[in-house]
Amino acid sequence: MRPEGNLAHQNSWEVCPQPKEHELRLILPATDAAVRRGLQTIKHGLEPNGLAADEVASLEIVLAEILNNIVEHAYADHPEGLIDIRLSQADDGLHFLISDRGNMMPGGEPPLGLQANLNCDIADLPEGGFGWFLIRELAHELRYAHVDGENKLSFRMAIGQKR
Amino acid sequence: MKLTHQDFDDVRVVCVGENRIDAACAIQFKDEMRALSDSGPARILLDLQNVEFLDSSGLGAVVAALKAVRHGQRLELAALHPTVQRVFHLTRMDTVFTIHTSVATAVEGIANAS
Numbered sequence: 303m304r305p306e307g308n309l310a311h312q313n314s315w316e317v318c319p320q321p322k323e324h325e326l327r328l329i330l331p332a333t334d335a336a337v338r339r340g341l342q343t344i345k346h347g348l349e350p351n352g353l354a355a356d357e358v359a360s361l362e363i364v365l366a367e368i369l370n371n372i373v374e375h376a377y378a379d380h381p382e383g384l385i386d387i388r389l390s391q392a393d394d395g396l397h398f399l400i401s402d403r404g405n406m407m408p409g410g411e412p413p414l415g416l417q418a419n420l421n422c423d424i425a426d427l428p429e430g431g432f433g434w435f436l437i438r439e440l441a442h443e444l445r446y447a448h449v450d451g452e453n454k455l456s457f458r459m460a461i462g463q464k465r
Numbered sequence: 466m467k468l469t470h471q472d473f474d475d476v477r478v479v480c481v482g483e484n485r486i487d488a489a490c491a492i493q494f495k496d497e498m499r500a501l502s503d504s505g506p507a508r509i510l511l512d513l514q515n516v517e518f519l520d521s522s523g524l525g526a527v528v529a530a531l532k533a534v535r536h537g538q539r540l541e542l543a544a545l546h547p548t549v550q551r552v553f554h555l556t557r558m559d560t561v562f563t564i565h566t567s568v569a570t571a572v573e574g575i576a577n578a579s
Contacts, residue, residue: 334489359548432521
């Protein structure tokens with residue numbers, strides 16, 4: 303099957319441009335409660351990196367949105383699904399690769415996440431659609447592919463850079 | 466979801482007892498807020514001082530709470546943690562809500578204005 307998404311050109315995910323040392327890997331059940339615990343584990347695991355409070359905030363926002371989406375959409379009909387999170391610190395920030403075996407993103411691409419129009423009556427304000435906007439505001443080099451039944455999303459958070 | 470409230474002359478202060486409003490509790494928050502605004506006075510102040518994290522589901526639930534108030538009733542926010550403030554700012558929802566730095570300033574402001 304032809305891989306979909308903007309990573310279709312990349313033949314192997316094993317070729318990682320970033321150093322493998324200091325890699326953190328976490329495999330979570332796809333539930334709201336496990337995502338909450340996983341976020342705490344990752345924040346705790348990154349404490350030695352000495353990230354600033356606003357860097358941790360950006361990271362938690364992006365990760366929470368991505369993981370919630372996997373629970374709610376990718377694994378909508380598969381409550382027993384697993385989420386695999388890998389992260390490693392490089393000179394230019396924290397690199398993430400998040401995989402799941404749930405439903406492919408609609409159209410094989412992550413949503414654009416456009417800024418919602420708020421110049422409207424209160425009754426017409428949007429109650430959703432903020433997630434991908436936040437992800438795209440805060441994450442860099444976001445790439446997605448659906449390969450061999452697996453969703454792979456990679457991105458970089460420009461935090462914890464070596465100065 | 467732990468929501469406690471305290472009524473003053475013309476304002477009901479609703480305090481969120483949890484440290485997160487996220488996908489796991491957003492619907493419950495929305496329903497409980499609706500019940501508290503239905504039975505409340507013209508002004509509802511949501512005290513977020515305990516809330517260290519709010520995701521897009523939580524933001525959606527706070528917007529839903531705003532949309533659920535009666536005609537002529539207001540929902541205002543107080544004491545946002547930096548991460549919560551960040552989510553409101555990035556999504557520009559800080560332009561939709563009246564946000565006070567603390568409950569004390571919000572309630573004091575009400576007292577001074579009357």
